[in-house]
Amino acid sequence: MRAAVVGILGEPPSLAEHPDPVPAEGCSLVRVAAAPVVPLDLLCASGTSYFGAPAVPYVPGVQGVGVVEQSAVMAAGTRVFFATSAGMTAGDGSFAERCAVPDSDLVALPDDVPDTVVAALGLSAVAAWMALTWRARMQPGERVLVLGAGGAVGQIAIGAARALEASRVTALCRSDASRQRALAAGADDALMLSADVDELTTRLAEATGGDVDVVVDPVFGPAATAASRLLAPGGRLVNLGGASGDEATFSSSVLRSRSANILGYTNNSLTPEQRAEALTAVLRHAAAGRITVAHETVGLPDVATAWSRQAAGQIAGRLILTVEHH
Structure with missing residues (x-):
């Protein structure tokens, strides 16, 4: 699969071919549609965070939006938000065509909020x-x-x-x-x-x-x-x-x-249930236009530029990577 891969700590990831994830027991396989570039991604990939230096190469991305492809707890085709521990523990994150996600970190989404808006929130x-x-x-x-x-x-x-x-x-x-x-x-x-x-x-x-x-x-x-x-x-x-x-x-x-x-x-400090309830509440208000956040979309091939802009603070809102599947 195509993925943004960190090969050297402290440097931006680059688009590359990367092994497809194989979900372990208790995990689901998600086809990624969008993923935000957030400060935690950069901190983890710097190798200087309190989580310790991650092993490279790895795929960053601590959150994302996509569709379930394989799962024991959700039907295939279910649209979900998900969190990952990429860069904090072993394993890959959301900056890829597919991601293996612990079942407890999946949140089913309503149909009335676009992928990029969910990712920005x-x-x-x-x-x-x-x-x-x-x-x-x-x-x-x-x-x-x-x-x-x-x-x-x-x-x-x-x-x-x-x-x-x-x-x-x-x-x-x-x-x-x-x-x-x-x-x-x-x-x-x-x-x-x-x-x-x-x-x-x-x-x-x-x-x-x-x-x-x-x-x-x-x-x-x-x-x-x-x-x-x-x-x-x-x-x-x-x-x-x-x-x-x-x-x-x-x-x-x-x-x-x-x-x-x-x-x-x-x-x-939140339980998975609290996190899901909070996101669901916010999305209900977002669908009604009461909660918004400025954001900009960037294709996955431009991940290195997006990463550098985030690091330099050259953004007007949240940067969202969109993933096209071939």
Whole structure:
């Protein structure tokens, strides 16, 4: 089969012929249609991740969309989203014509959301939805602040907060292009990030009306410091990542006086059932146009270019590899 193969750690994959996967017991064979290029793919293939250096050659791709060809748990022809552990454990991923997938990592899909849209949403959608519902326990009428709002998680979190009946959704963005994506996703207001935390706190307070009930934070760093100062009584800040650094400063008096919560989140804490339920919920809203994420499609033969663009941050949304079968 054709696949994008990492031959040397730290270098982009290239299109090559690769052995077809042979599903082990408890796995299904999926004919891949689309797969997103996400930061975790690049991290694993760098050989520097905390998972350890993967053996090469291997096929990257930690998530994808396709159709079941062979399975003991789903009928052939079932359209599915799937996750893989490519680059984290032995085995190949989704950047190929076919992929062997553990049965528990398959999620049957509705017919009303295109493959590329499902791939663009994927596990980012699971993270945004569960950060709001499971960790923050967001309630209708609450005010939500989304940091890093121009990224995939941020855009989805904006739409999800809207779908969950937030009274106001404010976005914080790094660039004007990100700001436009946040507004397109449904934010009431979108502010630009600034390096001065005091100034940022003041501007966020003006935009939000003074305080917020829920903060969705995929960036941490100074943005999280400013956001934490605006937490309402009982407010919750849910951290999903550290794109702006691994440290933030929180005021003990603010947290104590408002009984506020700083919470961590990772998709790795979810059961397969939780992941499937979250993705299904997001796709229902996506089909109705309430949740969107900017994305661009690239053919599998152009994987090296797509990979390099992702590494350089030269993207306007999620990059989706599409797989044509010959």
